[in-house]
Amino acid sequence: MTGGLSTYLVILIAGWMATDVWRLLGVAFSVRLNAESPVLKWVRAVSTALVAGLIAKLVIYAPGELADVALWVRLSAVAAGCAAYLAAGGNVFAGVVAAEAMLLGGILFLT
Amino acid sequence: MSLPGLVLFCSFFGFGAFARAMGFSMGEAVFTSGVVWALPGQVVLFSGLADGAHLAAAFVAVTLTAVRLLPLTVAILPLMRRDRQSWISQYFLAHFVAVTVWVESMRRFNDMEHAERIPFFLGLSLTVVPLNLLATALGHAASATVPPAASAALLFLTPIYFILSMTSAARARADHLAMGLGLALGPVFYRLAPGLDLLWTGLVGGTLAWLAGRAMERRR
Incomplete structure (x- = not known):
């Protein structure tokens, strides 16, 4: 994987540098970027798909103790979160609370 | 707060x-x-x-x-x-x-x-x-x-927070398409190429969504 590099060095290279190169470029750019340019639209689509893939992975191949919760409970909790988010007019906090309530309810009462 | x-x-x-x-x-x-x-x-x-x-x-x-x-x-x-x-x-x-x-x-x-x-x-x-x-x-x-x-x-906080904040940030049809493709492809590429899975999911799903978004814009 990352050879003998210490984890902190790996975090600095693949975390800090990989992220802050864009903030630094933002300092260097003096013109306003057009967020609707084809390149930036492509980047937005790629990063959206990448993070969506991460979400699916975290739910289906869940880490740690979440892996011990039945898959259908995890999926129902996601559905409950999305439903509450929509019902509350796009409130992220309401969605998170509903999803967590569904997950804990599922763990405590249904399995 | x-x-x-x-x-x-x-x-x-x-x-x-x-x-x-x-x-x-x-x-x-x-x-x-x-x-x-x-x-x-x-x-x-x-x-x-x-x-x-x-x-x-x-x-x-x-x-x-x-x-x-x-x-x-x-x-x-x-x-x-x-x-x-x-x-x-x-x-x-x-x-x-x-x-x-x-x-x-x-x-x-x-x-x-x-x-x-x-x-x-x-x-x-x-x-x-x-x-x-x-x-x-x-x-x-x-x-x-x-x-x-x-x-x-x-x-469970991380995936649910990400999916909801991503939904609230999605505006264009290409964003929703990229989300759907990413959700579908993520687990597939995880089986095919663990370690490179997120990269492939992003590049394949994102590029497809971007192309489809362009095609839909042209047709209008």
């Missing part, structure tokens, strides 16, 4: 729990929150490293999630930078650019003199960042001590 602030605190708390589940120490988790300060990149980084991703693959995946910070930085810095301010002190400001602080600052900058903006931005950043470093540490510590059900709930 405001509602966006509370949601952010919860999500960094969740990141701390996630970091522990992936085998990272509390120090490594807090360090990452501080130097990266962009949650998707942090989770992509730890997820990739835990799957044995090569350093270069982890770098590319993280950097793809961070390009979105470029237009945010370009939009906010001219509103607060001073004449002949050195690039290093401008970079110091830019390091704190991430969605929550950006949205709040852009909103408040309207009713502010130019000279008041840097103090406001720094005051907000230097409150929000340490609070979320604390959240990371607390999440890491809590997931080690609470019962398994609570620990599972903490690990």
Whole structure:
């Protein structure tokens, strides 16, 4: 994987540098970027798909103790979160609370 | 604490729990929150490293999630930078650019003199960042001590927060398509190419969504 590099060095290279190169470029750019340019639209689509893939992975191949919760409970909790988010007019906090309530309810009462 | 602030605190708390589940120490988790300060990149980084991703693959995946910070930085810095301010002190400001602080600052900058903006931005950043470093540490510590059900709930914070905040940020049809394709392809590529899975999911799903979005725009 990352050879003998210490984890902190790996975090600095693949975390800090990989992220802050864009903030630094933002300092260097003096013109306003057009967020609707084809390149930036492509980047937005790629990063959206990448993070969506991460979400699916975290739910289906869940880490740690979440892996011990039945898959259908995890999926129902996601559905409950999305439903509450929509019902509350796009409130992220309401969605998170509903999803967590569904997950804990599922763990405590249904399995 | 405001509602966006509370949601952010919860999500960094969740990141701390996630970091522990992936085998990272509390120090490594807090360090990452501080130097990266962009949650998707942090989770992509730890997820990739835990799957044995090569350093270069982890770098590319993280950097793809961070390009979105470029237009945010370009939009906010001219509103607060001073004449002949050195690039290093401008970079110091830019390091704190991430969605929550950006949205709040852009909103408040309207009713502010130019000279008041840097103090406001720094005051907000230097409150929000340490609070979320604390959240990371607390999440890491809590997931080690609470019962398994609570620990599972903490690990669930990251995916549910991401999916909802992503839905609320999606505007164009290509965004929704990219989300759907990413959700479908993520588990497939995880089986095919663990370590490179997020990269492939992003490149394939994102490019397809982008192409479809262009085709739909043309037809209109």
